[in-house]
Amino acid sequence: MNPTIRIEEVNKDNWYECCQLSVSTAQAEYMESNAISIAQSKFEESLKPYAIYYEEAVVGFLMFNSVLEELDGYWIYRIMIDENYQGKGIGKQATQLMLDEIRNLRQANKVVVGYHPENTEAHRLYASLGFVDQGDRFGKEMAVVLHI
Template identity: 65%
Template sequence: MSTLTIKIVEVNIENWYACCELEVAEEQKQYVEPNAVSIAQSKFELTLKPLAIYTGENVIGFLMYNSAPEELDSYWIYRIMVDQQFQGKGIGKAASSLMMDEMVKSLNAKKIAVGYHPKNLGAHHLYASLVFIDNGDRFGKEMAVVKNV
């Protein structure tokens, strides 16, 4: 686990560009949209909530979830990414836990879902560590896993 203290903050005028500059490792780029695309998406799909992950004053990651329930009677996580320099330190897990706590508190979420490509082993390990369950749901090329909270 990381010794870094992290917090999550809504994407705003002060941090949106720093979020856009973050990058995942080269082998992960095929699995995740650039943060700029996600931020733009949130300006048109107003139920999407983009969040910046901070350590101290530095933006080191990006999250986004939908504040309206969708398929599988769940609230969906749309993005979890940590800049390549900060990966492997438990930051994704810690930030995801903070985000899910926010979803439960603000939305009274009972089920949270996330979709990912089955070959994305990093995502698989992250979601398994957060106790997401694979019930066999598939959407196109992605599998969906669900957490009951």
């Protein structure tokens, strides 16, 4: 039987578990903490934070913007899987669930995500989902695009 992977908006029951998650030391340099991301979502109300569940355990966090931004797309701000649960395909399945949420938004034609070019795990994930590097750069990050 395949394990159940689902996403649920961050709420009073799962926010603390999201804050306790961690990535490897090598990955940590590429992302903000989940606590900072959750706080950011309280001040920028268009940001939608989600807990990622593997069976009944919170094992990851993601967040996207529900309004169009640069490149006329909806931006993925964060996606992370706790280091103890990486390599199981959870990140890919959770990203697909997030893309389903984004497809329901107004004018959902394009999804964009930015990441550091040396973040090979992010590159593999987004390339496997069909994101394409069209040469867009924002500061130290490259932006890849998926047309939906």
